[in-house]
Structure formats: structure tokens, C-alpha cells
Amino acid sequence: MKKSVILGTVTIAGLAASAAAAATLDDVKARGTLNCGVTTGLVGFAAPDANGEWDGFDVGVCRAVAAAVLGDPTAVEFVPTTGKTRFTALASGEIDMLARNTTWTFSRDVDLKFEFVGINYYDGQGFMVPKELGVSSAKELDGATVCIQTGTTTELNLADFFRSNNISYEPVPIETNAEAQPLYLEGACDVYTTDASGLAATRAAFENPGDHVVLPEIISKEPLGPLVRHGDNEWGDIVRWTLNALIAAEELGITSANLEELAAGSDNPEINRLLGTEGNLGEMLGLEADWAMKALMAGGNYGELFEKNIGENTPIGLSRGLNAQWTDGGLLYSPPFR
Amino acid sequence: MTTMSDPPSESFRPSQLLNDTRYRSYTFQFIALLCLIGLMAFLGINLVRNLAAAGLNISFEFLGEPAGYDINQRLLEYDSQSSHWRASVVGALNTLLVAFVGCILATIIGVVVGVLRLSKNWLISKIMSVYVEIFRNVPVLVWILIVMAVFVAVLPQPRDFRGDSPEASMFLDLFAFTGRGFYFPQPYFTVEWATGSTGWLIIIALLVGALFGTRAMLARATRIQEATGVRPNTLWINLAIWFVPLILACVIMGLAWDIPELRGFNFQGGIFARNSFIALTLALSIYTAAFIAENVRAGILAVSKGQTEAAASLGLRPNRIMNLVILPQALRVIIPPLISQYLNLTKNSSLAIAVGYMDLTGTLGGITLNQTGRAIECVLLLMLFYLTFSLAISAIMNVYNNAVKLKER
Known part of the structure; x- marks a missing residue:
């Protein structure tokens, strides 16, 4: 009883609606x-x-x-x-x-x-870096600061990739793509990582898309x-x-x-x-x-x-x-x- | 002449529950309590039934599974193979760190601003009014974002330190202030038995010892003053108590400094204070300081002017009047609202994810919740953590409040 009382208070909003989920078409x-x-x-x-x-x-x-x-x-x-x-x-x-x-x-x-x-x-997860860094492979990213969107499969893939290649990195978690862009462009991150399609879309919105390259490595399957x-x-x-x-x-x-x-x-x-x-x-x-x-x-x-x-x-x-x-x-x- | 005795006591009748004002309030409180319990039970049963209908259950087993993600600022040993529980604890420590540093900074700024706002200097008092009104009337999330944006945009990035004629250089060749954070030299001990935590434990023990030593010296000085009327000078001996053992220990254990230097993408070595930590702490403290300044001002104004005048007529100098007469009385008014400001700051730190600081909300309430999908369990734990923090801060501050409050005898 006591347990359910506490539980109830936190989830009034969350789950009340799901009971009527049976007939979405109607x-x-x-x-x-x-x-x-x-x-x-x-x-x-x-x-x-x-x-x-x-x-x-x-x-x-x-x-x-x-x-x-x-x-x-x-x-x-x-x-x-x-x-x-x-x-x-x-x-x-x-x-x-x-x-x-x-x-x-x-x-x-x-x-x-x-x-x-x-x-x-x-899709698959890729990396985007500024051209001036002269990086040609994701395996050269030892010690880099990486911007990632939180709450996605990307941060798990990233941890796996750097761990399996035995290189270190500094993750900077970001809530949305829009917040990541200024951080990456100002140089607070060396690398921006997300699905390759998302990288292409983000790069297209930059002032000078040509200054940035998407690295060849695709480190995950993202259907x-x-x-x-x-x-x-x-x-x-x-x-x-x-x-x-x-x-x-x-x-x-x-x-x-x-x-x-x-x-x-x-x-x-x-x-x-x-x-x-x-x-x-x-x-x-x-x-x-x-x-x-x-x-x-x-x-x-x-x-x-x-x-x-x-x-x-x-x-x-x-x-x-x-x-x-x-x-x-x-x-x-x-x-x-x- | 009147001989009034108590009316004969009547036996209790059920109708008194409604008609008698002595019992009526209990009746209504009891009914209200029943309604409340009924409502809670309905919500609880509703939740359990809906969870069962969706094929979900309440289970905390996910806390033992590997988290799979990395956290940049870790006060504990942690990697992506550690459990979700460890990730939560790392996040909780990050929350506590921001809360601790933020509360200290907010108190310092708040007290200074609060006192200066009462200054007789027109310009200073007006500037402080503007500060208070601007900072407490804009949402703290906006301040956090502004501070972070300015931080990242204004300070040079590590790449600006590179090359033959870099745009930026290290301060005194010891400190690097970059848009990614500040790098400071880090002390460490070279003698073999003192490396690791042993050396630091010795230093902490020396500092605690020095604290008690100086307190004993001050107590002795007060005793002598009360006996003879002359207070002995304790400054030099106290400085010696603090520094002589410390310097000796550092020399014996071979103190050395790890100076940050640019290697690869980032500065390596030294102590790294991340931009997210600095921006969050700074924004939270200048925001909360505006409220604390008002508390301090209210506390000082609550001490009547006659106290100052009486102290002055006894021949006390202005700073002694402040320390011995006004502040001890003002503290009684300041401390209770100060506690709630500390609690506010701690709870506001949950906005940390806006600048990518991995606090408790970012790890347990963010990535863990997301990757496991265990929303109810994570939110419950999150509430429990914050409740514990807040009650702990309250308890500590209440002990202090009891120490300074007016002792009525």
C-alpha cells in the first residue's frame, strides 16, 4: 500500500493516457x-x-x-x-x-x-571534424573532445568504439542538434558525432560546409x-x-x-x-x-x-x-x- | 462570594462529533484524512493496473547492469562498463560538488552585495540594487545559458594556443584559460610512500590539527584577556601553527607540480575545471547571491539603529560594531531564509544538462532513464536522492541556526 501511494503520485500524468491506447485508428x-x-x-x-x-x-x-x-x-x-x-x-x-x-x-x-x-x-554513426585539424581517421581522435546528443544510441556506440580501440576521449553531452552546432563551431568540441545522415544535414546548415569533413569510419548500424x-x-x-x-x-x-x-x-x-x-x-x-x-x-x-x-x-x-x-x-x- | 463549581461532566454522545465545537474539528480532519488516503490508493492502484496492462513492472534490477556510457567529470572511478548505480552515484557527487561550491560562492557574493547595498556611497548602493534586480528577475536557466555562451565564445579554444605565433598563450605558463575550461597546475608528492592518497591524508590531518591548535590559542588569549585585560598578540603564533608543519611535510614528501601542457587535441595534465562546471556554478551562485543579498540586507536592517549608536557611544570602532553587535543579531534573521536559498541552489543545479554538466539528473534521470526506459524507477530514485540532499543541508544548517539564535532563558 505504502509503495503504491508513492508510485501513484509520480505517474498520474505519465500513464493515465496509455489505458485507452487500444484503438489508435478510431x-x-x-x-x-x-x-x-x-x-x-x-x-x-x-x-x-x-x-x-x-x-x-x-x-x-x-x-x-x-x-x-x-x-x-x-x-x-x-x-x-x-x-x-x-x-x-x-x-x-x-x-x-x-x-x-x-x-x-x-x-x-x-x-x-x-x-x-x-x-x-x-544509417550508421559517423564523425565530423573541422578540416583544419587534419584528421583523416576516427582512430586518430585520441584525447579529443566529442559532442554527442544524449539519450541516443550514439553515446553507447561511441563508448564502445573508443573502448575497443583503446583510445581516450572527453564526452560533452548535448540535448539537441541546435545546441550542439554552436559548441562545435566555436571549437568547444573537436568532433561532432551522430548518424551520418544527421551529420550531412547539420553540415548543410553551416555557413561554410566545405570547412568540415565527415570521417570515413561508420562505427555502427543505425536502421x-x-x-x-x-x-x-x-x-x-x-x-x-x-x-x-x-x-x-x-x-x-x-x-x-x-x-x-x-x-x-x-x-x-x-x-x-x-x-x-x-x-x-x-x-x-x-x-x-x-x-x-x-x-x-x-x-x-x-x-x-x-x-x-x-x-x-x-x-x-x-x-x-x-x-x-x-x-x-x-x-x-x-x-x-x- | 460566588461559588461556582464545574458543571457535572456529561457522558460523551456521538452527536457531539458534529454539534460540539470541541470535537467537530477532529471529525472533519478525520474525514479529510480518509479522502486523502482514498485518493492516494486510487492513484496507486491505477498506476499498478495500467503498468500491468502495458506489460511493465517495477524493478530496480537495471541498476546492476553495465551503464555503457561515459561521463566526463568523475569524482569516483568509473568507465562505461560500470553499473548504472555507479553512474548515478558519480552524477550525485557531481551535483553535490556544484551545490557545495555554489553555496559558498553565493554566500560570499551575497553578503558582500547585501552589505554594499546599504552603503552610504550612492553609486555603490545603486549598482548593487541594479545587480540584485537584474539577477533575481531573470530565470536561472537563462543565466546558465548566457554564462556558458559567453564562456565558449569569448575565451580562446585549445587550437588557438597552437602554432608558431599562437593567438592565445598560457597565463604565466602555468594556467590555461580556454573555452573548454580552466587548467591549473596540480600538486603531487614524489616521495614513494606519500604518493597516492597517503600524502593527502597527512596534509588533511595537519590542517585539522592546525585548526584545533589555533582555536586553543584563541581560547588562551581570551582567558588572559579576561584575567589581565590585555589581549596577547596571537597572529604570528597562529600563522606558524598553520604553515610550519605544512611546509615541512611538503618538503619531506617532495612536493612537485604537474603543469598542464598542450598535447594533441587538448591540454593534458594539471587540474581541469570544465566549462560546464564553471558556467553552471557561476550562474547558480550569482543568481542565488541576489536573493541572499536581500536576506542579508533585511537582517542588518532588522537590528535597530540604537544598537549601533549604543555600541558607538561605548567607544567601539565601526568594524567591531559590525562584528560584535550587528552581525550576531542579524544572523538570527539571515540564517533561516539562507537555508532555503541553499536548498534552491541545490535543486536548481538539476538544470545542469543545459550546459552538458553530468549531474544526477543528467546520469540517472537522463541517460540511464533513456537507455533503460525505466522512467518510474529512475524518477523515484531521483526524488529520493534530492530529498536526501535537501534534508541533509537543512539539518546541517539548522544545527548552525540553533547555535546562533537568541538563547531564551
């Missing part, structure tokens, strides 16, 4: 908006643009899910979360899904009771993907297959340019099933027949989202690499729509 429909957790601002992945509209690669996934469920890609309430607050926000029901460069790990999936619905970016709470499999399926629809659409050659044309009917039965002109996949998910079409209309297929937000023609300039379709030698591979 909640989202009743609310009319999707609450989507994103970063506090990482150019290319999720950041407000000049008009205050959220834009980016992760934002595209949120908009696709909103379009598939509600038919409106703008019906999204974006909730900025930090590395520390994101899991609490999702577990407490404050957000319906989290699309925030979150690494799929065993303990997050199993112990924290989340469900990773897929991988939308295959980033959207996630939902355990225990609501219907909702998990919706988010999973919306992501798969974006990936499959690229593989099948469905783009925002030819979407209307293909929706009228095509010779490829898989395209027809995906776009809802054949079969009843939408019904199985509890959505409209044209759910995938609406999701694709929101921002195009996976490849289009990639090129528009983080691709080689953007300031961030990431190449597809591991994130190419499996047919092009990458790792993207959607299960079949049938």
Missing part, C-alpha cells in the same frame, strides 16, 4: 488529425520551412500516413520531441506514431514495448524507422504498409506524375491491388480502397521523397547507397502486396 479518425512525433529540427528530415510548414523526409512519412487514414496530408499535428522525450511521448499516447530518426534496437523493441514498423533509412506502441496491431499494420506502399511504388514505377493515369487501371495486377482498383487490401486494413493512392499523392513515392528532401541535388546531398531499391543493389525491399 482515436485518429475521431480527432481528425494525426499526432506525429518528429525531431525538434533537423534540416532535410524534419524542420519547419520559411512559412512555418513542417517539411522533410520523416515528415513525408507522417503526411503519407495521414493521407492514407484521413485522406488529407495536411491533417497532421507535428509534435517536436528530443532524444529524451520521444519514447515517453509515444508510450503515454501523446503521439500516435514517431518518425524521428529512431534506431531500431532490440531493447527498444522488446523492453520498451514499441513496435518498429519498418526501416525508412539505413532508422517509424515506430508505434505495442499492443495495437491494426494501427501498426497501417503505418507499416503505408511505408511499404511508398517503397513498393518506387519499385513498381508509380510516381506522382503517372499516378492518376495508373489509378485508372493498368496491366500490372500488383499496381492495381496497391492502388485499390483490384482486390480489397484497403478494406483489410480498415481504410478506404484508395488509401495507398492518397498516401502516394501526399509526396510521391519513396524515391521522390528522398530526392526532394535529402537527395544529391539538395544541400544535404546524400546518395542513395544502402537506401537504394534491392533491384539497384540497395537494401530497400517491400514485401509483396497481395
